[in-house]
Structures are given as structure tokens and as C-alpha cells.
Amino acid sequence: MAKYQLKINGNTHEVEADPQTPLLWVIRDEVGLTGTKYGCGIAQCGACTVHMNGNPIRSCSVPVAAASTQSITTIEGISEDQSHPVQKAWIEAQVPQCGYCQSGQIMSAVSLLKRKPSPSDEDIDSAMSGNICRCGTYTRIRKAIHTASKEISNGSN
Amino acid sequence: MEATNGINRRKFLKITGISGAMLAVGFDSLAAGLSKDSVVKAIMAEDFVDGTALHPFVIISEEGPITIMATIPELGQGINQGIPAIIAEELEVDLEQVNIVKSSASRKYGAQSIGGSRNTRMLYTPMRKLGASIKEVMVQAAANRWGVGTSDCEAKSGMVHQKGTQKSLSYGELVKEASKLDMPEKPMLKAKKDFKIIGKPMPRPDLSLKVSGRADYGIDAQPEGLLYATVERCPTLQGTLTSYDKDAVMAVPGVVKVMTVTRNVYGNENTGVAVIAESYFAATQGRKKLNAQWDNEAFTKISSESIREEMLELADQDGYEHVEKGNFNQSQMDGSGEVEVLYELPYLSHTCMEPMNATVHVKTDGTCEVWAPSQRPQIQRQFASELGIPENEAEDKIKVHMPYLGGGFGRRSMNDSLVECFQISKELKKPVKLIWSREDDTTQGPFRQQTMHRMKAIFGEDGKPIGLQHKMISQAITTQGRPGRNRLPFEVMEGINTHYDIDNISSRFVEYTGQVPIHWWRSVFGSTNGFAHEGFIDEVAIQANEDPLQFRIERLRSEPRFVKVLERLKKEANWDQKLPDNEGKGMAIVESFGSIVAHAVFLKKENGKVSIPKVVSVVDCGTYINPNQVEAQLESSIVYGLTAAMKDPITIKDGAAVQANFDTYRMLRMNEAPRAVEVHIMENDEAPGGMGEPGLPPIAPALTNAVYDLTGKRIRSLPFDLQKV
Numbered sequence: 001m002a003k004y005q006l007k008i009n010g011n012t013h014e015v016e017a018d019p020q021t022p023l024l025w026v027i028r029d030e031v032g033l034t035g036t037k038y039g040c041g042i043a044q045c046g047a048c049t050v051h052m053n054g055n056p057i058r059s060c061s062v063p064v065a066a067a068s069t070q071s072i073t074t075i076e077g078i079s080e081d082q083s084h085p086v087q088k089a090w091i092e093a094q095v096p097q098c099g100y101c102q103s104g105q106i107m108s109a110v111s112l113l114k115r116k117p118s119p120s121d122e123d124i125d126s127a128m129s130g131n132i133c134r135c136g137t138y139t140r141i142r143k144a145i146h147t148a149s150k151e152i153s154n155g156s157n
Numbered sequence: 158m159e160a161t162n163g164i165n166r167r168k169f170l171k172i173t174g175i176s177g178a179m180l181a182v183g184f185d186s187l188a189a190g191l192s193k194d195s196v197v198k199a200i201m202a203e204d205f206v207d208g209t210a211l212h213p214f215v216i217i218s219e220e221g222p223i224t225i226m227a228t229i230p231e232l233g234q235g236i237n238q239g240i241p242a243i244i245a246e247e248l249e250v251d252l253e254q255v256n257i258v259k260s261s262a263s264r265k266y267g268a269q270s271i272g273g274s275r276n277t278r279m280l281y282t283p284m285r286k287l288g289a290s291i292k293e294v295m296v297q298a299a300a301n302r303w304g305v306g307t308s309d310c311e312a313k314s315g316m317v318h319q320k321g322t323q324k325s326l327s328y329g330e331l332v333k334e335a336s337k338l339d340m341p342e343k344p345m346l347k348a349k350k351d352f353k354i355i356g357k358p359m360p361r362p363d364l365s366l367k368v369s370g371r372a373d374y375g376i377d378a379q380p381e382g383l384l385y386a387t388v389e390r391c392p393t394l395q396g397t398l399t400s401y402d403k404d405a406v407m408a409v410p411g412v413v414k415v416m417t418v419t420r421n422v423y424g425n426e427n428t429g430v431a432v433i434a435e436s437y438f439a440a441t442q443g444r445k446k447l448n449a450q451w452d453n454e455a456f457t458k459i460s461s462e463s464i465r466e467e468m469l470e471l472a473d474q475d476g477y478e479h480v481e482k483g484n485f486n487q488s489q490m491d492g493s494g495e496v497e498v499l500y501e502l503p504y505l506s507h508t509c510m511e512p513m514n515a516t517v518h519v520k521t522d523g524t525c526e527v528w529a530p531s532q533r534p535q536i537q538r539q540f541a542s543e544l545g546i547p548e549n550e551a552e553d554k555i556k557v558h559m560p561y562l563g564g565g566f567g568r569r570s571m572n573d574s575l576v577e578c579f580q581i582s583k584e585l586k587k588p589v590k591l592i593w594s595r596e597d598d599t600t601q602g603p604f605r606q607q608t609m610h611r612m613k614a615i616f617g618e619d620g621k622p623i624g625l626q627h628k629m630i631s632q633a634i635t636t637q638g639r640p641g642r643n644r645l646p647f648e649v650m651e652g653i654n655t656h657y658d659i660d661n662i663s664s665r666f667v668e669y670t671g672q673v674p675i676h677w678w679r680s681v682f683g684s685t686n687g688f689a690h691e692g693f694i695d696e697v698a699i700q701a702n703e704d705p706l707q708f709r710i711e712r713l714r715s716e717p718r719f720v721k722v723l724e725r726l727k728k729e730a731n732w733d734q735k736l737p738d739n740e741g742k743g744m745a746i747v748e749s750f751g752s753i754v755a756h757a758v759f760l761k762k763e764n765g766k767v768s769i770p771k772v773v774s775v776v777d778c779g780t781y782i783n784p785n786q787v788e789a790q791l792e793s794s795i796v797y798g799l800t801a802a803m804k805d806p807i808t809i810k811d812g813a814a815v816q817a818n819f820d821t822y823r824m825l826r827m828n829e830a831p832r833a834v835e836v837h838i839m840e841n842d843e844a845p846g847g848m849g850e851p852g853l854p855p856i857a858p859a860l861t862n863a864v865y866d867l868t869g870k871r872i873r874s875l876p877f878d879l880q881k882v
Binding site: 034038045076079099100124133134139 | 372373562792828
């Protein structure tokens with residue numbers, strides 16, 4: 001066991017964990033932010049996606065030791081009140097069904113739109129195919145990304 | 158976020174599943190005086206709802222807020238909103254006026270199970286009556302106060318108005334008096350034309366939680382002092398535990414206990430070894446040291462292949478009769494041509510995105526608190542008997558939270574993870590969260606059934622079909638562990654359409670008894686029967702030299718609802734339009750769980766890749782509550798069904814499931830999903846049909862019928878690789 005300082009959503013958390021503990025479990029069980037989900041543990045499904053230093057990572061496959069002092073953003077941190085353009089677009093398109101995969105979907109979408117504010121459908125396929133949705137919300141996700149893209153592109157003008 | 162006496166506010170809100178706005182009572186006053194080790198009284202969401210309950214489902218506060226309890230487990234099908242919406246309609250309140258609060262599991266809410274796409278169908282009329290009864294006592298209370306007749310009053314948007322005057326009273330102002338009146342036995346229900354809520358798109362209240370990581374799923378439960386558990390189970394599903402290395406596991410830092418747990422799967426008691434630790438990571442590290450050994454020789458000989466061979470041997474048997482129209486055997490002798498083919502489908506896992514899990518706290522004071530992400534959450538009586546609690550005290554002493562479910566698809570109607578977790582917590586008298594790893598979840602079953610279908614068609618001299626037989630060979634769900642029932646199990650012939658106007662139709666079931674456990678899976682036998690039946694009907698149509706869609710229209714004239722759906726599909730899919738050579742189209746229609754769904758799948762081959770540019774769907778689900786949810790459930794069933802058709806099977810080899818995680822049990826992803834799904838809903842006044850499952854059975858045959866159209870290749874065995882056609 002070792003002590004780590006984790007910078008999550010702008011706050012610093014002191015945690016104690018085995019260095020090899022996947023960041024996912026530390027975020028969920030030690031810090032108490034359960035919006036990031038466990039889906040597979042082998043970086044195949046995307047449910048655990050968070051941002052580290054602005055880039056999407058699979059927190060199930062990153063040991064907490066590697067995340068120490070890095071800047072982490074989870075789903076809870078992208079807005080105070082569901083006001084991020086991606087969240088608003090997700091609600092407008094009524095995207096979630098069971099919703100379990102959606103934290104990861106949104107984190108991947110936010111990351112895509114940061115890199116490409118006006119993504120093509122192929123860009124969306126590329127960026128989002130790492131996130132599995134068992135409830136089949138893919139067509140709505142695509143639509144919501146295009147909607148969010150319009151708001152983000154307008155905002156940056 | 159500061160912890161208050163060990164209970165974190167955010168965790169608390171998540172645990173109880175109520176939004177911050179609903180929390181009327183000061184948080185600190187609740188938490189005050191509680192230490193980490195004290196026995197905390199289990200607090201359920203409904204404990205916070207202020208007001209008078211005219212019925213457990215409807216609580217109206219004198220201050221104004223109207224609460225409708227959402228009592229059916231929400232697994233993505235939107236029932237949490239759908240049922241309250243039905244009540245609100247007849248209650249004459251606007252959805253914006255209503256707080257929908259997710260309830261706990263309790264018999265005071267009646268039946269709370271989900272499955273079979275049943276709930277809207279079963280609850281539509283009773284919930285309308287409930288809303289209407291409460292409205293009527295409100296009107297009566299207002300009439301009493303004003304000294305007028307009820308026909309002089311009108312209810313609207315949570316207020317009662319005296320017609321022709323400015324007088325009005327809110328439900329909040331009336332509730333105390335209304336609560337003293339008798340609820341009418343036969344309230345008047347609204348005419349459909351007067352519906353303000355039902356039938357219109359309505360935004361779901363759980364979505365804002367689900368886009369911000371605040372929805373409480375079972376796996377998110379975090380009572381204080383939580384321990385984490387993982388269970389090693391026999392790889393061949395059944396087998397006897399002979400040894401394991403307890404000392405090696407206990408030596409792993411963080412591990413606090415190693416013990417056996419037993420789950421009953423359709424009559425088989427399956428024992429596994431649980432490792433319990435202070436963190437989930439430590440538990441999984443401990444589990445790696447177990448070296449569990451099993452006596453399972455008898456099961457290692459089982460494989461998908463051996464099962465297939467055994468089924469093939471049964472295919473000549475007569476089995477049970479389902480439908481015998483005319484005389485199929487005679488038609489075989491009278492006909493001039495015969496086609497006989499075999500259709501086959503594999504075992505499949507449910508693969509909810511949230512793997513199986515449960516959290517249970519058997520407390521030192523003899524009470525129990527449970528977080529049950531279950532399709533059958535009323536677990537009190539089962540646990541009460543294990544704890545020696547009298548049945549009439551079960552509900553008081555055992556509190557069951559109903560978190561959101563990260564998918565169910567039928568798997569969560571089996572409470573085996575709850576039972577395993579309960580055994581651990583009962584032993585330790587601590588809160589325990591049991592998480593099934595994705596590998597556990599995929600490989601341990603129970604599964605969607607493996608099936609074989611012997612299809613026969615007899616043709617007359619004019620080349621038209623005069624006979625059709627669908628003989629289905631499979632295990633049945635309801636006869637597992639219950640030998641000797643000797644009649645057709647009710648669930649196995651779902652989705653076989655015997656309405657087709659062919660003179661001699663025979664559908665029969667030959668029961669296969671196997672060791673691999675099966676269970677309800679989205680659309681159950683519709684998922685396997687639909688593929689074989691509608692794939693074969695397509696073959697028959699083409700053999701008879703007819704367009705597959707028109708063939709169905711002509712031969713379903715006796716069933717107008719089918720014909721209307723088919724004609725609508727023909728129009729919306731532009732079916733008669735000739736496609737270029739690199740495109741194909743296929744369709745299928747199946748009735749299941751009270752609704753009729755037809756899909757047209759369009760395929761395109763370009764740059765060596767085959768894609769699905771579009772699916773056009775037509776659904777007749779009778780009266781529907783939220784058209785947005787109807788569309789969403791169709792989109793959902795399409796993706797679930799396409800995954801089953803095109804991605805990996807569960808292969809049994811040496812008695813164990815081969816596929817374990819998403820690297821070998823692959824899912825349909827954004828890039829392979831249909832680019833567009835167009836849904837058209839038939840409008841009629843029929844009773845509500847189900848919507849969670851009916852979209853699934855027709856998608857696989859529509860897809861393979863499109864493959865035939867595109868390539869001339871007939872797919873009769875699933876799954877297949879779309880890129881290799």
C-alpha cells in the first residue's frame with residue numbers, strides 16, 4: 001500500500017492503495033466518484049474512460065501509481081449542472097437507455113470534439129467505436145455529437 | 158466532499174436514488190450521532206417523500222409537490238417514467254408538476270418484476286384507474302367544500318375548478334379531505350382523444366442523472382465499512398469443489414476471508430469460492446492464488462458440437478405438437494417438390510454492460526439492507542427465511558434498494574448474485590459488495606438457448622407451397638431441473654407465425670435435455686424461432702417465384718394487423734425500388750410479446766466492405782405511452798439482435814464457455830451498427846403491446862434475407878461474418 005495525491009476535477013484527494021490498483025477502482029471506491037464504470041477491465045469497452053491531462057484513457061488499465069499528480073477529469077467534472085454542450089445534446093437526443101456506458105461515451109465524445117470540433121461521420125466512427133453500448137444508442141450518440149459540434153463550433157467563433 | 162460522521166452526502170443521495178431537490182429534511186440531522194460502526198437504520202427513498210399517500214404510488218403534499226413513485230425496476234426501457242405518466246394522465250396533472258421518485262422493493266407496491274415486455278401491458282388499465290380514482294376524490298372533496306355537485310367541477314393540471322367561476326383549489330389544498338373519502342371502484346377514464354401525456358414524446362427524468370454520472374446502479378452502492386468480494390466458480394458450470402489454497406489467499410494483503418458460497422441454477426447447487434477483501438483489487442489478487450480444483454470429469458465432455466449432434470439425432474422425433482393445420486404428412490405425399498433445410502443458432506450470453514453484482518448488509522441487530530439491481534427485487538421473504546425472521550416481519554426488517562440496472566435483458570431475473578452475496582454478509586455481519594468480473598459474467602451463464610430447426614416446405618405442381626413444417630429442437634427454460642412434465646413448455650414456440658395461408662402447417666417442439674443452463678434472454682425463443690422461420694419463409698417465397706414481401710402480404714390476408722404493417726413497410730422502405738448490384742435488401746416480420754414488428758434491412762458493398770446503411774422498421778404495438786421510447790427500444794433491439802447475428806457465439810468446449818471478455822466475445826460497435834434507423838409506428842386503438850423485446854426476432858432474418866438478395870448466399874446458421882459474404 002502507498003499513499004497517492006490524485007488531482008481529480010480540480011480537487012486533490014489523498015488516497016492509500018496498492019500501487020497496481022487500477023485507477024478505476026481508486027476513483028470509484030476510495031474517492032467515491034462512481035460515475036466512471038467498470039465494464040470489462042481490459043480496456044475493450046470504454047465504460048471506464050476518464051481524461052488524464054486532457055486525453056482520454058482507460059482507467060481500468062492504468063495503475064494508480066501512474067496517475068499520481070496527473071490532472072484527471074471524470075464525468076462528474078465536465079460540468080456542475082449537465083450544462084456541457086455534449087451533455088445538453090445527449091439529453092436533447094434522449095440518448096441514454098440503461099445509461100451505464102454513457103459516462104464513457106460522453107468522455108470519449110468530449111475528447112473527440114476538443115480535437116475535432118466538426119467531426120465527420122468517419123471521425124465519429126473512429127473515435128467512438130471504442131465505446132460499447134449494449135442498448136444500441138449509437139445512432140442517437142452520433143446525432144448528439146453533431147448537435148454538440150454545432151454549439152461548440154458556434155461558441156468558438 | 159466532506160464526510161459527515163462517515164456518511165458522504167453525495168454517496169447518500171446516490172444510495173437512496175433521490176435528487177438533492179427532493180431532500181426536504183436537513184441532511185446533517187439525519188447523520189448526527191452515527192458512528193462508522195453503529196447500525197444505521199436503512200433509509201429508503203420513499204421515507205423522504207412528504208405528504209399524504211392516497212395510495213402507495215401517489216403522495217400529495219399540502220405544500221404542493223405531487224410525487225408519483227416509480228416502482229418497477231428501470232433497466233433502460235423507460236418504465237420509470239412510463240407508468241407514472243399513465244397515472245398522471247388520468248390524475249389530471251402535468252408531468253412538469255410531478256416528482257417521480259424511484260421506490261424501494263416492497264410488497265406494498267404490488268408486483269415489481271420485469272420481464273416478458275409485460276409491465277405496460279399489464280399495468281395500463283389498472284394505473285389509469287388509479288389516477289382517475291384519485292382525481293375523482295379530489296373533485297369530490299372540492300365539490301363538498303363548495304357545496305356543489307361534482308359535475309360542476311373540473312380537474313386540470315393539479316387543480317379543481319368550479320366551472321363558470323374563478324374558484325379553484327389545488328390538489329395540495331384538497332388532499333387531507335380527499336384522503337377521508339372512499340376511492341371509487343369504477344372511475345371514469347378519459348377518451349384517447351383527450352390524452353395530453355400518453356402518446357406524446359416525453360423526456361425521461363433519469364437521463365439527466367445518466368449524463369452526469371449520478372445515476373445509482375447496483376454496482377455503485379457504497380455503505381460504510383464495505384468489503385468487496387469476488388467468486389471463483391467451476392469453469393464447466395457444474396462440478397464439485399475438491400480443494401483450494403486458503404492460506405495462499407489469506408496471505409494476500411487486504412484479504413479478510415475465504416469461504417464457499419452456493420448458487421442454485423435451475424435445480425443445480427453450484428458451489429464456488431468467495432474471496433473477500435478490503436478492496437476489489439485485493440479480492441481479485443487473492444482470487445488468483447486460489448488454485449481451486451474441481452471434480453468435473455462428467456462435464457468436460459460437453460461441447461457445442463456434441464450438443465449439436467445430440468440435437469440432430471432428435472430431429473426425426475415427432476416431439477410435442479404446437480400447431481397442426483391441415484395435414485402436413487399428407488401434403489408431403491401429395492406434393493411435387495420438397496425442400497428441407499436445417500437452421501441453427503448458438504448459446505449466447507446476456508452481457509449487460511453492468512456485470513452481475515449485489516450488495517448486502519446483514520446487520521448485527523438482525524436486520525438486513527440490500528442493494529438489488531434485479532428484475533425481481535422482492536427478495537425479502539427469501540432472505541427472511543434464511544435469517545429466521547418471521548414472514549410478517551420480513552418487510553420491516555429487510556430493506557431493499559432498487560438501483561438503476563445497467564441492462565437486464567432477462568439475466569437479472571435470476572438472483573444468484575444476490576444469494577451468493579447474502580451468504581457472505583450473513584457470515585461476516587458486514588456490508589459486502591460482490592462483483593462478477595466480465596469473465597465471470599460471460600462464461601458462467603445461464604445462457605440464451607442453442608437451437609436447431611428442421612424446416613420443410615412442400616410445393617404443389619404450380620410451384621406454390623402447400624405444406625410447411627417447423628420442427629424446433631432445443632432445451633426449454635421452464636423444464637430445467639423439473640423432469641417429467643410431459644407437455645409443450647409455454648415459452649418455446651414464441652415467434653413462430655402459423656397464420657401464413659398455406660394449407661398444411663405443422664409446428665412442433667422436440668425437447669433436448671442438456672447440462673448447460675439456459676435462461677430468459679431478450680425475446681427468449683423469439684430470438685431463435687424468428688430467425689429460422691422468417692429465413693425459411695423467405696426461401697419458400699423465392700422458390701415460389703414471388704417477391705418476399707408481397708408473398709407475406711398475400712398469405713397473411715386473414716390477419717389485417719400484419720398486412721397493414723407490411724404495406725406500411727413496403728411504402729416506407731420504398732421496397733419496390735430496384736437497387737444497384739452492390740446493394741441488397743431483406744425483410745422479416747414477427748409477432749411476439751403482444752406487438753408486431755417488421756424490419757427492412759439495407760446492405761451496401763463498397764470498397765470491399767459490407768455495411769448496413771439503413772434499417773426501416775414498422776411497429777404495431779397498439780396504444781403506446783411514449784413514442785420516443787418505442788423508437789429507442791426498436792433501435793436497441795436491432796443492435797442487440799444484429800450483435801447476436803454477426804458477432805461471436807458462446808462456444809462450449811470441454812464443458813466450459815470459450816468466450817470470456819470483449820476481445821473474444823465481441824460486440825457490435827458504432828462503426829458496424831446501421832448508420833440510420835427509421836421507425837414508423839402504426840396508429841390504432843388496440844391494447845398496448847410490449848416493446849422491450851418485439852424488435853429483436855425479425856432483425857436477424859431481415860439481415861440474412863438481405864445477404865441473400867445481395868449475394869445469392871443463404872445463411873442458415875448464426876453467427877456469420879458479414880464481411881465474408
